[in-house]
Amino acid sequence: MLSKGVIKCGLVKNRSGAGSSFKRRMSRHIKTVIANCLVLGLCLGISGISHAAETKVSPNGETKSSVYREPKPTSPKETVAKKEKATKGTVQAPTKEKKGATYQNVKHIIVIAGHTNDKSKVTLNDYTLNSDGVWQKNWAVNGVCGEKGISAEKKEGDMKTPEGFFSPIMAFGIKDDPGSNMKYHKLETGDYWVDDSKSKYYNKLVNSYTTAKDWSSAEDMLNEAPYYNYGIALDYNKEGVPYKGSAIFIHCMKSDKDTGSAGCIRIPEDYMIKLIKETDENTKFFIMSNQQTWFDYRDKGK
Template identity: 30%
Template sequence: MRKVLTITLILLGCISSQMNEDTQQVIVVVNEKWEDSKATLYLLEKKDNQWQHQTSWPTVTGRNGLAWGKGEFTLPSKDMVEKKEGDGKAPAGIFKITNMLYGYAKTPPEGTKLNYTALSENYLGIDDSKSKYYNKIVDTRKIEKDWDSFEHMRRKDHLYRWVLVVEHNLNPTTKGSGSCIFLHLWISPQSDTSGCTAMSEANILKLIKWIDPQKKPRFIQLPRRIYQSYASQMGLPKLPVEEPKNEK
C-alpha cells in the first residue's frame, strides 16, 4: 500500500501545475474505502485565485467499489488494480468531463452551458471491445453495425434521463479497460452501478447548471484517504470532515 501511495503522490504532483493554471471547477467524489459503493460528491470552484467548497451531496458508484481508470495519467505499475470491462468498479483517478450533455428532453435544462443531444431509441452505448465504436455513444442511423454488446441509452428506468460523460479510457482507447462511464441518475440511495457514478435528479440538475466548460472542469474520484493525503499536491483544498449522509 505504501508503494501505491508513493506512486500516487508522484502522479498527482505531475498534473498539479496544469490544474492550477487551467482548471477552475473540480467535481470530487470520494468513497471511504476502495471497495465501497457509497460516496460523497463535492463541488470546488476557484474564485479570486482561491479554491472554495460550494456544496456536497451523496452519490453511489460501482457495486464493487473503485479501480484505477485511464484518465489524465498512466499507471506505471501492474501491481495496482486497474479498471476492466465488466468488473463492476468505477474508475479512480483524474478525468476531464466532455462538453456534451445527453438527455431525454427535447431541450436542455435552462441555464446549462453544455452542448446538448436529445437521446432517441437509436442511441446506444457500445461496450463491445471488438467494435471500432467501443466506448462511444452512437446514433445507429448514421453508422454500420459492428458490435454484439451494447446498452440502450433510452432506458425504461430513466437512469439516463440526464447523462454527463467522464473521459475515461478515451485517448487512446484501450480495449477491455472499461467503457461508457457516466454521471447519471440513481435508482435510490441504496443502489449501486456497474461502474458509473449516480445521484438524485435534483442534484444532477444542480451539477449540470454549475458546470462551465470555459472553466476547464475536472472529475476526481478517489478513496477519501488518498484525496485528503494528496490534496495539496493537486493544488486543491482538503474536504470538510463530514458524517456519512443519507438521502431519501
C-alpha cells in the first residue's frame, strides 16, 4: 500500500520524502510489462512460422488448410491394426524397389499398345533406357494383334492377344538368320508348334520326325510363309497350362491390309528383321490394350 501523500503534476510526494523510491518502483514495473509484451509477441511470431513450415501438400497438388501431423499410435497393437485395416480391399502398386529387383537388367522394352478405334490394331514401339535413366523412344511401326483385341484373360482359341510383360524365348524363321542377337532357329520340315491342350507338348515346338505324336492340332511352321519368314516366340504360358493359350509370337505381316490374327502380333517384314537384330535375352515385351498403362509404368520409374 502506498503511503499517504499529495499527488501533484503526476508525481507522488509524501511527507517522509519517499517520492523518488516510488518513481523507481513504477519504472521497473513499466519495463517488466514492456518486456513481457515483447516476449509474448515473439512467441506468437514463432508459432506462425512453425505453422507455415508444417503445412503439407496433397498428392494432387492441393495445399491442406491446417497443420498436418502424423497421428501417433498409442501402442504397437494399434499400429498393426491400422495397417491391416488400410490393406483390406486395396491393391498397392509395386514399390520402386520391387520393380527394380524384377526388371533391374532391363534396358530395352518393346511396348505394344492397342488402338482405341480398332481393337485388332496395335503400334509397336521400341524403347531403350539411356544413361540418364530416361526411356527413349527409338522407332515405332503399326501392326495387328488378335482379332478380338488384347486381354489379360487369354484362352486357347479365343482370338485374343495376351496382355502383360513377356520375355523372348527364341527367334525363328523360314529364312536364314538375318543377324539375330539371340538364339535363332531356322525352321525345318516336320517343325510343329503344338496347340492341343491335351498333348504333353502343349505350347511347345516339336519335330514330328523325332517326337512321338500325341497331338491332334498343331501349327505346321514351315508352311506359314510369309508370316513365319521371321518371328520371335514369347514366353507366354511357358508352363503349358492347358487351355490358357499357345503359340504367341511377334512375326511378319503379309501386307498392310492384314486383319486381326488368332493372337499373335504381326508387323512388316523389314521391321521384323530390325526387331530380331535388336532383341536379346534381357529385352521385355510389354503388351497392353491401353497405352496409358505404359505411361504409368514409365513415369513411375522402372
